[in-house]
Amino acid sequence: MVRTGRRPRLSPEDGPDGRSGTRTAILAAARAGFAARGYDGASTRAIAAAAGVDAALIHHYFGGKQRLFVAAMELPFDPDLVRRTVIAGPREGLGERLVRFFLAMWEEPARRQILVGMVRSAMTDPEAAAMVRRIVVEGAILPLVAETGVTDSAFRATLVGGQLMGLALARYILCVEPMAGASVDAVVAAIAPTIQRYVTADLGFDAAG
Amino acid sequence: MVRTGRRPRLSPEDGPDGRSGTRTAILAAARAGFAARGYDGASTRAIAAAAGVDAALIHHYFGGKQRLFVAAMELPFDPDLVRRTVIAGPREGLGERLVRFFLAMWEEPARRQILVGMVRSAMTDPEAAAMVRRIVVEGAILPLVAETGVTDSAFRATLVGGQLMGLALARYILCVEPMAGASVDAVVAAIAPTIQRYVTADLGFDAAG
Numbered sequence: 001m002v003r004t005g006r007r008p009r010l011s012p013e014d015g016p017d018g019r020s021g022t023r024t025a026i027l028a029a030a031r032a033g034f035a036a037r038g039y040d041g042a043s044t045r046a047i048a049a050a051a052g053v054d055a056a057l058i059h060h061y062f063g064g065k066q067r068l069f070v071a072a073m074e075l076p077f078d079p080d081l082v083r084r085t086v087i088a089g090p091r092e093g094l095g096e097r098l099v100r101f102f103l104a105m106w107e108e109p110a111r112r113q114i115l116v117g118m119v120r121s122a123m124t125d126p127e128a129a130a131m132v133r134r135i136v137v138e139g140a141i142l143p144l145v146a147e148t149g150v151t152d153s154a155f156r157a158t159l160v161g162g163q164l165m166g167l168a169l170a171r172y173i174l175c176v177e178p179m180a181g182a183s184v185d186a187v188v189a190a191i192a193p194t195i196q197r198y199v200t201a202d203l204g205f206d207a208a209g
Numbered sequence: 210m211v212r213t214g215r216r217p218r219l220s221p222e223d224g225p226d227g228r229s230g231t232r233t234a235i236l237a238a239a240r241a242g243f244a245a246r247g248y249d250g251a252s253t254r255a256i257a258a259a260a261g262v263d264a265a266l267i268h269h270y271f272g273g274k275q276r277l278f279v280a281a282m283e284l285p286f287d288p289d290l291v292r293r294t295v296i297a298g299p300r301e302g303l304g305e306r307l308v309r310f311f312l313a314m315w316e317e318p319a320r321r322q323i324l325v326g327m328v329r330s331a332m333t334d335p336e337a338a339a340m341v342r343r344i345v346v347e348g349a350i351l352p353l354v355a356e357t358g359v360t361d362s363a364f365r366a367t368l369v370g371g372q373l374m375g376l377a378l379a380r381y382i383l384c385v386e387p388m389a390g391a392s393v394d395a396v397v398a399a400i401a402p403t404i405q406r407y408v409t410a411d412l413g414f415d416a417a418g
Binding site: 003020034036037038040041051077119120122123124129132133137154155158159161162163164165166167170171173174175176177179183185186188190191197198204205 | 220233246247248250273277278291328329331332338341346363364367368370371372373374376377378379380382383384385386387395398400402403406407412413414
């Protein structure tokens with residue numbers, strides 16, 4: 001099965017030829033490995049061992065660590081769904097809808113594992129950092145902010161992204177109490193007005209400059 | 210000089226016996242290494258090589274990687290100074306004073322290197338994470354918030370810490386534009402009201418629960 005002479009398929013659907021299981025096992029091991037050790041700390045050898053396959057298979061299916069990482073860290077949410085969910089409804093509830101969406105994503109263990117891996121990897125690997133910038137800020141938050149029609153939408157998007165990343169750090173990665181154990185409603189009550197202000201309010205300075 | 214039979218001294222003042230230079234060189238190399246690679250990624254061997262000393266000297270002076278890390282990551286600010294600076298003056302300017310203090314610390318290259326190393330290491334190493342919780346939240350931010358006499362000071366401290374860490378991530382670690390290149394005044398105008406609210410305002414929920 002390792003060397004069939006065919007090119008490895010890199011789409012999420014591997015077809016019914018039995019490869020799907022191996023590929024899925026490697027991706028699951030990669031997500032766990034990157035989440036636990038970050039990009040630099042997780043070796044392809046250890047990921048292969050955890051998946052119960054030969055390390056050569058990772059190169060066969062993914063062409064190397066960087067492409068494995070990108071495949072494993074597939075966006076754990078649909079940016080269009082975020083946009084539709086958050087934009088729908090009255091404008092003054094936008095901050096609350098975004099914070100609730102963000103928390104719901106992190107509260108789900110499987111997604112949290114992917115997200116923790118993304119954040120950890122972005123700390124030490126420039127390519128992972130570029131990916132986080134691209135998918136989180138440019139891909140998800142910026143279109144959402146821009147859709148409200150405000151000025152300075154790029155600066156506002158980084159304010160929103162920074163606050164949400166900091167919340168995730170405190171609550172889910174560093175697990176600082178009492179933030180880690182606080183109820184979703186308490187966190188929403190505290191953070192939603194911040195997000196609302198970053199998206200829609202006058203920030204008191206020509207910030208884009 | 211390596212084996213004098215005397216115990217290694219671990220205080221910042223090594224005395225005039227010539228050891229100080231070696232110890233200082235190791236600490237500088239450790240700060241650079243931890244900042245660039247995080248706790249897991251930086252090896253004591255590579256740190257020794259960068260300092261131009263034998264790896265055995267790291268064990269001689271510091272007893273191992275964990276103690277080297279703690280010594281290298283000495284708190285890059287004086288918590289009492291933070292408290293005095295931020296608490297002094299009118300209560301309604303507290304958010305702005307804290308954000309300005311925080312940005313001034315990060316804008317200085319030598320301190321930024323230490324802080325980046327702390328944050329990166331905290332992502333993957335539980336002991337480093339515990340240290341960040343202890344010194345940043347419990348050591349610096351919580352006493353400051355508590356001094357204002359508000360209720361829920363522990364929860365408020367994690368809100369402040371989360372927002373400030375997220376700001377540092379976006380501006381100094383992931384370097385997301387336009388946040389990375391924005392003026393200090395623009396960042397203060399945007400973030401100070403958030404910090405002010407987290408410390409002094411009614412957060413609309415019995416948050417400590």
